[in-house]
Amino acid sequence: MVTGGAGFIGGALVERLLSSAHRVVCIDSLTYAANRPRLDEQLSLGLEFRQIDIADAPSLDDAINETRPDVIFHLAAESHVDRSIDGPAPFIQTNVVGTMNLLEASLRYWKSLPSQATDFRLICVSTDEVFGSAPPDGAFDETTNYDPQSPYSASKAAADHLVRAWNATYGLPAVVTNCSNNFGPFQFPEKFIPHTVVRALTGKTIPVYGDGCHVRDWLHVRDHVEGLLLAASKGMTGSTYLFGGRNTFTNLEVAERICTILDDLLPSGRPHRSLLEFVSDRPGHDRRYAIDPSRAEAELGWTAKTNFQAGLEET
Numbered sequence: 230m231v232t233g234g235a236g237f238i239g240g241a242l243v244e245r246l247l248s249s250a251h252r253v254v255c256i257d258s259l260t261y262a263a264n265r266p267r268l269d270e271q272l273s274l275g276l277e278f279r280q281i282d283i284a285d286a287p288s289l290d291d292a293i294n295e296t297r298p299d300v301i302f303h304l305a306a307e308s309h310v311d312r313s314i315d316g317p318a319p320f321i322q323t324n325v326v327g328t329m330n331l332l333e334a335s336l337r338y339w340k341s342l343p344s345q346a347t348d349f350r351l352i353c354v355s356t357d358e359v360f361g362s363a364p365p366d367g368a369f370d371e372t373t374n375y376d377p378q379s380p381y382s383a384s385k386a387a388a389d390h391l392v393r394a395w396n397a398t399y400g401l402p403a404v405v406t407n408c409s410n411n412f413g414p415f416q417f418p419e420k421f422i423p424h425t426v427v428r429a430l431t432g433k434t435i436p437v438y439g440d441g442c443h444v445r446d447w448l449h450v451r452d453h454v455e456g457l458l459l460a461a462s463k464g465m466t467g468s469t470y471l472f473g474g475r476n477t478f479t480n481l482e483v484a485e486r487i488c489t490i491l492d493d494l495l496p497s498g499r500p501h502r503s504l505l506e507f508v509s510d511r512p513g514h515d516r517r518y519a520i521d522p523s524r525a526e527a528e529l530g531w532t533a534k535t536n537f538q539a540g541l542e543e544t
Contacts, residue, residue, distance in 0.1 A: 230298035232256045232283055232331065233305030235263035237416045238354065240271070241450045242302060242457060247274050254296045256289070256305065258282040262417045283327035290334045297338075300461045303331055303353045306388075309419050310358070310381045314512060317380035324384035325391070328353070332395045332403075339401060350461050351403040353392045357446070357473070357518050358382035359407065368446075368521040369407070371469045378513040393467070402466040408453050409446035409473040409520045413544055416450075421480065422544060425487050429501045435488075439510035441481030444517040448474035449535035459529040470529060473520025476537040481505075483541075490542055 231246070233239040234255030246253045254277045257263055272278060277296070281288045283305050293301070305327060307313065307320045335351050342349060360369045361376030375390075377383040395401045416423045428435045456472040464470060478486075488501035495501075525531045 230254045230256060230293070230296060230301045232301070232303050234276075234278075235259060235265070235268045236304060237262075237264070237413075237420075238411055238450055238453060239302075239304040240264055240267050240415060241413065242304070242454045243271055243276060245451075245454045245458070247271060247276060253277065254279065254292070254298060256281050256283065256292060258305070260307075262308075262419075264415055264417070267415055282323075283331055284322050286330040286334065289330055290337070293334050293338045294341075299348055299350075301331070301335060301351045302457060302461070303328065303351065306385065308356075308381065310379050311419075311511060313379055313381035313384070317384075320380055320384040324381075325387045328388040328391055332391060332401065335403075336395060336399055336401050349402055350464070350466065351392075351401060352457060352461050352464070353388065353403060353405050354457065355385050355389050355405055355407045356382065357407050357409050357471070357520055358515065359386040359389060360518075362515040363517045363519045365517065368473075368519040369471060370521045371471060371524055378515055396467045404460050404464040404466060405469045406457060406460050407469065407471045407520070408456075409448045409518060411448055411450045411453055413450035413540065416544075421445075422483065422487065422541070425484050426491070426544075429488065429491050429498070429504055430495070432498065433504065434506040435484055435501075435504045436506055436508045437481055437484055438508060438514060441484070441507060442479045443514060444477050444479050444519065445483070446473045446519045447476040447478065447483070447537055448472060448533060449537075449540045452533040452535050456525060456529065456531045459525075459531050463529050465528075470525040471520050471522050472525055472531070472533070473522045474533040474535070474537065475522070476533075477519050478537070486538070486541055
């Protein structure tokens, strides 16, 4: 079962699971960020779909009991920082209340399984934003203290803590993963890379927050999906694994790389760099993110394989 399976990362995970002949159930409320054409294509390949808001506890409970999953990947979330600043309530409802509903439903289901059913796992997918800003030469790891600075990251931090509490208190076999910024095909265009591409394609100014020197660590969505599969099959319950691409660049550097690629693809729009426009920084904007994925590499045998430039050109 994949909650949020009609979203960007969830859709990539569903695609990968279907390609490996798994039976897959997608739970999604189909908000503005859902990719319906992609979902329709996956339905034609055998995906089972239920339109459910994870804040709807009875419907979530029914879906789990009726489909009886071996693994639940929890990706359903409100995820855009700017939207959380303008209106935090949906982030609390989905990311906090919805996660609690999923934990309660999963716990009841897990307790109903035969005692020999030891393979059930709940994989809760989170973000590096829960850690706040990384020091100039440091990187987040599994021991980094939480320091969320936006309503979005605070809601995800709360969800992480709930998952760990349900594991410690009730024994629910759960794993938390935190990832750096994902990129790749099919990402909703409110996020930085597709937003920059779409603005440039239409000849509109490309907004860059502040001085453009905020640093992000980029991870291709396919590499992230492989990490999630390994966390489900090899991860130790109660553990946390961090997935990062070791691709740290400033936002300005990424925007300029996109402009260079578009200069080659669409010479008539050259130079696309002329569209870059510095705008007022957003409140609570973390300066730097960077992940040390050593534990995932050592314990799960995971590595990020996609070269950032090649992945950006493909995207």
